Amino acid sequence: MFSSSSIGIMHNLVGYLLTPVIWILLLLSALAIVEIGMAFSERFKAIPAWVSSGDMIGLERLAMHRIERSDFLARIAPMLGLMGTLIPLGPGLAALGSGELSILTTAMSVAFDTTVLGLLVGIIGFVLGRVRRRWYDEALRCMEAQNACGGIHG
Template sequence: MHPLVNILLQPVIAALMLVVALALWELGTAAGERLLALPRLVAAGDAAEVERLGRRRIQRVDVITRIGPMLGLMGTLIPLGPGLAALGRGELDILATAMSVAFDTTVLGLLAGIVGFVLGRARRLWYERALEHIEAAAPAGERA
């Protein structure tokens, strides 16, 4: 079983790097969304479009929030087996490398999770406020 688990380390690290890149991409997207896209949507008064877009963007960061820490944990646990085996043989350099990989993947996974969590909360607030502004601006006969 150990060889199979060890094979997973490189794909886990690659997936973790992808999730971190997506989290950083979402930070940039959120800045443009907050400063440009949401004010335009509110001005257009299209509540259905605001709901659709908000739901989609919140779901994206929710995935990052969940997947990032999971991949970080996998990247932590996978190298610990060989690292502990190396400790038993007195090979401290292998243990040091394994521990570095373990800690680095933990930090990156948590970073992605934090970014996703903060963006998710912020986007929920932004879209709720946008919908409130659209509703407040709608004529009394059009309000639900």
């Protein structure tokens, strides 16, 4: 079936993934915090400015870009959280078999922490994406209504 050398290579490769997964999760957490601040700025400054400018194409591009970033957070962070859960469980279960409970405890802590962090960032991304969709749809409808009225009365 599988040779012990191929299993060992796979185990080593997966073991090397934990640190990058944790760092990327931390980076996405920081990005989520920045996105929250940007969302407030969008709602109260950027979107009203775009509406008053009448540039629908520019607003659609901005909306697409901002919503894609929110969707990226909503999808990628939970996947990385799951990776951060599964990667330390292998060594943790091996430590349990050896009776080394301190290693198991550390592995379980990392597993739960990465899961929670990935889900938190995913929730933030999901909520921001939904809220942004609504804000930009309302702004575009308002701009379309202004253009329609301008065409009738102009």
